[in-house]
Amino acid sequence: MILGSRKHSKKRDAILGLIRATETHPGAQWVYDQLKPSIPDLSLGTVYRNIAIFKEEGLVESVGVVSGEERFDADTSPHPHAVCKKCGKVTDLSEEVQAELIRNFSVNIPGFSIDKRNTVFYGICMECNEETAALGR
Structure with missing residues (x-):
């Protein structure tokens, strides 16, 4: 069952359960x-509304806009x-990469207390690099 003050819903539980069950950042x-x-009567609007609820309740985080x-x-x-x-x-x-980032990019901003961070690196993954190399590009 979902945490928070929202009414229990099988669709809501299924949506959150699926997001929690994957590492693909859907x-x-x-x-x-x-x-x-x-769930034949599921609508895309229902998915969007429930994800917005999960974000509001702190159950999911946005990674950002990708493609x-x-x-x-x-x-x-x-x-x-x-x-x-x-x-x-x-x-x-x-965790090793995270620890290295914290060591190398610790920032102290005078007069400001950081309570949250969201770090995203953009580049080309190994599979795409290998594919490009194999095609001779």
């Missing part, structure tokens, strides 16, 4: 496409992502 369209066969679609992560702990500009793959960076 968008609303992907969630809709996955659930529609098992024209907002993508989401159920892991709401502070952690950086890498986004492939070619295929749109979103990857959580390892």
